[in-house]
Amino acid sequence: xxxxxxxxxxxxxxxxxxxxxxxxxxxxxxxxxxxxxxxxxxxxxxxxxxxxxxxxxxxxxxxxxxxxxxxxxxxxxxxxxxxxxxxxxxxxxxxxxxxxxxxxxxxxxxxxxxxxxxxxxxxxxxxxxxxxxxxxxxxxxxxxxxxxxxxxxxxxxxxxxxxxxxxxxxxxxxxxxxxxxxxxxxxxxxxxxxxxxxxxxxxxxxxxxxxxxxxxxxxxxxxxxxxxxxxxxxxxxxxxxxxxxxxxxxxxxxxxxxxxxxxxxxxxxxxxxxxxxxxxxxxxxxxxxxxxxxxxxxxxxxxxxxxxxxxxxxxxxxxxxxxxxxxxxxxxxxxxxxxxxxxxxxxxxxxxxxxxxxxxxxxxxxxxxxxxxxxxxxxxxxxxxxx
Amino acid sequence: xxxxxxxxxxxxxxxxxxxxxxxxxxxxxxxxxxxxxxxxxxxxxxxxxxxxxxxxxxxxxxxxxxxxxxxxxxxxxxxxxxxxxxxxxxxxxxxxxxxxxxxxxxxxxxxxxxxxxxxxxxxxxxxxxxxxxxxxxxxxxxxxxxxxxxxxxxxxxxxxxxxxxxxxxxxxxxxxxxxxxxxxxxxxxxxxxxxxxxxxxxxxxxxxxxxxxxxxxxxxxxxxxxxxxxxxxxxxxxxxxxxxxxxxxxxxxxxxxxxxxxxxxxxxxxxxxxxxxxxxxxxxxxxxxxxxxxxxxxxxxxxxxxxxxxxxxxxxxxxxxxxxxxxxxxxxxxxxxxxxxxxxxxxxxxxxxxxxxxxxxxxxxxxxxxxxxxxxxxxxxxxxxxxxxxxxxxxxxxxxxxxxxxxxxxxxxxxxxxxxxxxxxxxxxxxxxxxxxxxxxxxxxxxxx
Numbered sequence: 001x002x003x004x005x006x007x008x009x010x011x012x013x014x015x016x017x018x019x020x021x022x023x024x025x026x027x028x029x030x031x032x033x034x035x036x037x038x039x040x041x042x043x044x045x046x047x048x049x050x051x052x053x054x055x056x057x058x059x060x061x062x063x064x065x066x067x068x069x070x071x072x073x074x075x076x077x078x079x080x081x082x083x084x085x086x087x088x089x090x091x092x093x094x095x096x097x098x099x100x101x102x103x104x105x106x107x108x109x110x111x112x113x114x115x116x117x118x119x120x121x122x123x124x125x126x127x128x129x130x131x132x133x134x135x136x137x138x139x140x141x142x143x144x145x146x147x148x149x150x151x152x153x154x155x156x157x158x159x160x161x162x163x164x165x166x167x168x169x170x171x172x173x174x175x176x177x178x179x180x181x182x183x184x185x186x187x188x189x190x191x192x193x194x195x196x197x198x199x200x201x202x203x204x205x206x207x208x209x210x211x212x213x214x215x216x217x218x219x220x221x222x223x224x225x226x227x228x229x230x231x232x233x234x235x236x237x238x239x240x241x242x243x244x245x246x247x248x249x250x251x252x253x254x255x256x257x258x259x260x261x262x263x264x265x266x267x268x269x270x271x272x273x274x275x276x277x278x279x280x281x282x283x284x285x286x287x288x289x290x291x292x293x294x295x296x297x298x299x300x301x302x303x304x305x306x307x308x309x310x311x312x313x314x315x316x317x318x319x320x321x322x323x324x325x326x327x328x329x330x331x332x333x334x335x336x337x338x339x340x341x342x343x344x345x346x347x348x349x350x351x352x353x354x355x356x357x358x359x360x361x362x363x364x365x366x367x368x369x370x371x372x373x374x375x376x377x378x379x380x381x382x383x384x385x386x387x
Numbered sequence: 388x389x390x391x392x393x394x395x396x397x398x399x400x401x402x403x404x405x406x407x408x409x410x411x412x413x414x415x416x417x418x419x420x421x422x423x424x425x426x427x428x429x430x431x432x433x434x435x436x437x438x439x440x441x442x443x444x445x446x447x448x449x450x451x452x453x454x455x456x457x458x459x460x461x462x463x464x465x466x467x468x469x470x471x472x473x474x475x476x477x478x479x480x481x482x483x484x485x486x487x488x489x490x491x492x493x494x495x496x497x498x499x500x501x502x503x504x505x506x507x508x509x510x511x512x513x514x515x516x517x518x519x520x521x522x523x524x525x526x527x528x529x530x531x532x533x534x535x536x537x538x539x540x541x542x543x544x545x546x547x548x549x550x551x552x553x554x555x556x557x558x559x560x561x562x563x564x565x566x567x568x569x570x571x572x573x574x575x576x577x578x579x580x581x582x583x584x585x586x587x588x589x590x591x592x593x594x595x596x597x598x599x600x601x602x603x604x605x606x607x608x609x610x611x612x613x614x615x616x617x618x619x620x621x622x623x624x625x626x627x628x629x630x631x632x633x634x635x636x637x638x639x640x641x642x643x644x645x646x647x648x649x650x651x652x653x654x655x656x657x658x659x660x661x662x663x664x665x666x667x668x669x670x671x672x673x674x675x676x677x678x679x680x681x682x683x684x685x686x687x688x689x690x691x692x693x694x695x696x697x698x699x700x701x702x703x704x705x706x707x708x709x710x711x712x713x714x715x716x717x718x719x720x721x722x723x724x725x726x727x728x729x730x731x732x733x734x735x736x737x738x739x740x741x742x743x744x745x746x747x748x749x750x751x752x753x754x755x756x757x758x759x760x761x762x763x764x765x766x767x768x769x770x771x772x773x774x775x776x777x778x779x780x781x782x783x784x785x786x787x788x789x790x791x792x793x794x795x796x797x798x799x800x801x802x803x804x805x806x807x808x809x810x811x812x813x814x815x816x817x818x819x820x821x822x823x824x825x826x827x828x829x830x831x832x833x834x835x836x
Binding site for chain 1: 437455518525544622624625627628687688690692693694695696698713715717718720721722723724725726729730733734735736737738739740742751752753754756757758760761762763764765766767771775777778779780794796797798799800803805806808809810811813814816818819822
């Protein structure tokens, strides 16, 4: 018997294709159809057999890798909210409260972003790209749970339109669209993005700081390590992630799980991730060796730099966006390393923006073509010329 | 014996490896001389429908060099001349007689071979319809007789993974092979004879001399034995870019031709399908496809190679350069939620399917497994390219008409193995784009003088 869903698409095909009544909306119909049924047209030219991986599955794996971060983010939002309210919520309640804050952000991000995707697909007559499924989830995960939803809508609009579609859509953008969206919100509505509102909860209780780990510094000669512990950010909390912060970034562990999924399945290029972590470790050790400044992040050492803030989230999910990263392997090593380097430098040297990862990645996105250019120049100089 | 290892490439785990036995199929009712598999040719017909031809009579020639002839593989009447779009010659079909009548030349012994003028040898091969077996890099067009190649690459293994096994081809033809090698030595000082590692034992069992003859053993990863990949591994100077190559089948044919003085008409092919291990087939040159193999199921196709070659219409005939037939079946229907299935039986280069955990050979179908999308710079094509190219960058250069940049990136080193398009998750026809870019550059460069 024929699959009833298949039948529905087959029966409605004449409305959306060719001269159909709803020809304009073909991209939506097509996107829905290909979601249910993997299209498998016959190969027309050599090679006649093809690998089973397609872009839909490719992007699905990024979503899969984001699941631990997302679920933990929802839980942690509820947990922090409980702490702010001075209560210890049960696991279920943590998820419920967290979902109350986080799900609307994800829904708004997907909904508004999808509308833009759709508008461009209709006018440009291209297919709706699976890449948006990743952008639409990445963006809310980089935001604090208390952000007003209209800012989420505005941010994702900026990210999709200016970050991607004006360049011609998927595959042609120079910046990571989700980070472009975040940068827009970050610079346009700094009040929502920093300060004491990282915790999703209306009432603040004494003894719990609302600031993130990166804004902590020691004072009166207190070393940064002990200042962080005192503020409720010992290394273990930073690693497991039960701390205030953007939805997806707090748990280093979950980010590392995601990174491992991406590297093992070869969806992300391991060179970027390993290069980035190396960059952070090398740079933070180097800066740590400089005497003085024990109370600032200059003296935090590699582990604090790795596990605090959004670095691991950024390097695993944002920097590995293949479109805006370099396309050559040596380029990827340098790209990753410099993201790590810049993240630490910005954290140490720039008191205005505590979080360096976002700026470092966007900055290196811009330089990715240059890295490729240099690598290719070198590679072609080694080649025996044919002409 | 030197070992050649390609840096990347790919070892496909496919079912259907032909076994080592050989069967002879009966004489077919029609014989064709195909023009479809000959690259760059501008054919000019020399016969008319209804005309009688002998085995070895020229049927058509190449307008670019009319001394290069494509000859009849059978004696009989020209039954039909088949044209494609814009009257492009597809094939000349002959209704064969029961008895063969050959165009006869004087046999040449190995001793005379060494003394003959090079130009005479070339003439003889051209008249015999065999010169075109020698191909010249980078475009693999017919070799220029005046050119002295830095090396001639003889690949004992064919273009496909399951091309005829060299030991089966050489079993009866050792003498012809040696004569062929003596002939090649007249054209170049350096012969590179390559065999795939997994064929080496069978070859050495065949003749203990093989060990001395084979200069290089290649990896078993596809396409390490492709002459283009071999050349890329070996070349050290720019002069070597215009080396020649020849397949084992054509070398044996040349040897047979010199020894007997008439056009050799037998050919060993493999016809593979799915999981069946079939024997090698000995047939007449130019046999019709439908006598060699059952038709493909609806949605499937018959091709002359999995990774490169052409799609064959079952009513047409096998070409001069082709000795592999593949029947590739299509997928029964679009899979529901295909993109999230675990995929135990889905072969992949990536590690996104469970199949990558097991090394079981898989049966592949001729569907795209997805839809064309924009290039996302994932570098799967680079990861698999045997000749260290950056196919996606070359593709972008070609799309921007930056032919110089494409050449600088090594476009002409492409050996057209098809792996880049095989692996592309965005389903971009990289192999076709690169091949077209290379061909159009080659055609342009022919007009320079």
